Amino acid sequence: MSTFIKGEDLILYVHDGTIYRPLACLTSNSLSQTQSIIESQTKCDPGVTIKDAGTMSYDISAEGQYIDTTTAITGALTKASHDYLFTILGTSVTWKLDSGLAGTVAYFGTAIIGDLSLDAGAGDELATFSCTLAGSGEIVTTDPV
Amino acid sequence: MIKALPDKYIRKAIFTAVNGIVVNTKTILCYDTKATSQAKDNYIILSTQSNEVDKSVKCGYRWESSILIDIITRYSISGNTGSRLLADDILDKVREVTDNLTLDVASGLTIVTQSQSFPNDLVSETQNEIIYRKLMRIEFLIN
Numbered sequence: 001m002s003t004f005i006k007g008e009d010l011i012l013y014v015h016d017g018t019i020y021r022p023l024a025c026l027t028s029n030s031l032s033q034t035q036s037i038i039e040s041q042t043k044c045d046p047g048v049t050i051k052d053a054g055t056m057s058y059d060i061s062a063e064g065q066y067i068d069t070t071t072a073i074t075g076a077l078t079k080a081s082h083d084y085l086f087t088i089l090g091t092s093v094t095w096k097l098d099s100g101l102a103g104t105v106a107y108f109g110t111a112i113i114g115d116l117s118l119d120a121g122a123g124d125e126l127a128t129f130s131c132t133l134a135g136s137g138e139i140v141t142t143d144p145v
Numbered sequence: 146m147i148k149a150l151p152d153k154y155i156r157k158a159i160f161t162a163v164n165g166i167v168v169n170t171k172t173i174l175c176y177d178t179k180a181t182s183q184a185k186d187n188y189i190i191l192s193t194q195s196n197e198v199d200k201s202v203k204c205g206y207r208w209e210s211s212i213l214i215d216i217i218t219r220y221s222i223s224g225n226t227g228s229r230l231l232a233d234d235i236l237d238k239v240r241e242v243t244d245n246l247t248l249d250v251a252s253g254l255t256i257v258t259q260s261q262s263f264p265n266d267l268v269s270e271t272q273n274e275i276i277y278r279k280l281m282r283i284e285f286l287i288n
Contacts, residue, residue, distance in 0.1 A: 065202055124286075
């Protein structure tokens, strides 16, 4: 029987030098990988195109509702929202994408936060943020920290 | 994880805010679901409540809750049959005092947002009296 994984279980974390902080409060996050393909046509292989794997690149994007992670009273000091991501914009961070479920694989890597935005609507609309992490290097399944 | 159902905490917060308010020199009492037989002609009823689990964020489930508040004023069908004026004034006072509610700390629940809306008035007549009702619905997002 297949074991389905709910999207809400897959949480994105960033390492702050001590612990992995979950991004909060996430409404969605995604990991997108691109593998470039090198094509060659030579006289050694007439009439066909030979393809080889080139470089791999990836991006991680996340969207969420903005919460205060700087005030102890909210109990969210161990989370990362726009206020924390703002302080590490443009720096290299170690990230983790993990469901926390037994038997599932966690992904790790290093990335630079390249985009960060904060949206504040009117009335009862909650403030939201979004960010994009530009991946650097490989994605691994063992914790590098 | 779903937190405790907020219904009783919402009613407590609203009851505390509105019970005994004075409007046009009249003290207005508040009742849950139905008034007692000793109720005066003007009172507030905490009516139907509904809840829905909000799963839109990964930090945890939240409640989308609402409650209907019923403002009731009664007049004799003979002579001066009154108007909606008192009901209007009671509703406006209820709106004012419920504009920024907080739930009992012991509940572990926090109101993230709340909004008020005002459905259509209701008027009904019996053999002896005419009843003017004003309604207000408060919708909450509760964490």
